[in-house]
Amino acid sequence: MALLRRMVVAGVGLIGGSLALDVKRLGLADCVAGVDTDAANLRQALDLGVVDEGFALLGQALSADTDLVLLAAPVGAVGQICAELAPLLPAGCAVSDVGSTKQSALTAFAQYLPAAWPHCVAAHPIAGTERSGAAAAQAGLFAGKRLIICPHEGQDAAALARVEALWQVVGARVEHMDAAAHDAAFAAVSHLPQLLAYAYMRQVALAAERDEWLRLAGNGFRDFSRLAASEPAMWADIALANRENLLALLDGQQQQLARLRECLAQEDGAGLWEMFAEASTARREWENGRR
Numbered sequence: 001m002a003l004l005r006r007m008v009v010a011g012v013g014l015i016g017g018s019l020a021l022d023v024k025r026l027g028l029a030d031c032v033a034g035v036d037t038d039a040a041n042l043r044q045a046l047d048l049g050v051v052d053e054g055f056a057l058l059g060q061a062l063s064a065d066t067d068l069v070l071l072a073a074p075v076g077a078v079g080q081i082c083a084e085l086a087p088l089l090p091a092g093c094a095v096s097d098v099g100s101t102k103q104s105a106l107t108a109f110a111q112y113l114p115a116a117w118p119h120c121v122a123a124h125p126i127a128g129t130e131r132s133g134a135a136a137a138q139a140g141l142f143a144g145k146r147l148i149i150c151p152h153e154g155q156d157a158a159a160l161a162r163v164e165a166l167w168q169v170v171g172a173r174v175e176h177m178d179a180a181a182h183d184a185a186f187a188a189v190s191h192l193p194q195l196l197a198y199a200y201m202r203q204v205a206l207a208a209e210r211d212e213w214l215r216l217a218g219n220g221f222r223d224f225s226r227l228a229a230s231e232p233a234m235w236a237d238i239a240l241a242n243r244e245n246l247l248a249l250l251d252g253q254q255q256q257l258a259r260l261r262e263c264l265a266q267e268d269g270a271g272l273w274e275m276f277a278e279a280s281t282a283r284r285e286w287e288n289g290r291r
Contacts, residue, residue: 042134097122150179
């Protein structure tokens with residue numbers, strides 16, 4: 001028996017499309033409808049079987065039997081989508097998101113969907129790649145991955161259970177977390193690395209020697225710069241939504257770079273070794289702890 005009668009996915013990209021594929025593959029909804037402002041992407045989602053139906057507008061996709069609206073658009077668009085959704089949302093329909101900043105999602109829910117506030121569930125799947133769009137959707141993407149939910153005061157138990165059950169059935173490991181703590185943690189382990197990858201890649205791209213450098217680049221360059229291939233608009237939204245945490249972390253990173261520069265300028269091999277050893281030990285401990 002399906003968990004949902006109708007699921008509407010607003011934004012059929014990597015995350016929204018991958019969940020839609022799993023929902024269809026496992027028979028978790030009678031119908032999965034996709035909404036996307038990019039007509040070519042929506043057509044691709046239909047052609048690839050990512051969604052059953054495709055629409056340009058939310059109002060066209062929603063019906064009385066819609067059980068869940070999944071907001072899978074960039075975090076900067078969540079407020080606008082919620083505002084459009086407010087007069088259209090069926091009674092009792094759950095609303096959830098997949099963005100990597102949770103305080104901004106809860107703010108948008110409270111501001112634009114006050115009547116549906118109890119049914120709004122802030123969620124973040126810890127999965128993805130640097131690819132985007134419906135063509136990037138992968139069945140099984142969430143198997144074994146964390147899914148963070150940030151419950152709020154007044155959370156409807158049935159809506160929360162509906163969203164939790166959906167993610168659990170597609171293989172995700174559901175955890176609960178405070179929204180502010182979530183944003184601080186993911187600023188450190190997800191958002192800052194993304195910003196550093198962009199900054200490094202831009203430095204290389206602007207150099208007069210870029211063509212020669214890139215010709216010689218190998219695995220280390222590929223691994224470090226991989227994140228810089230990610231969708232810029234999406235990450236600009238995330239950075240702005242989590243700017244206070246990122247500003248503090250960037251200040252700390254500048255201190256690390258200043259110390260590194262000082263050691264190099266003073267030919268301080270012991271200082272360099274200490275910095276590198278601390279970082280290497282921490283990285284190995286993290287890797288060993290994941291096994």
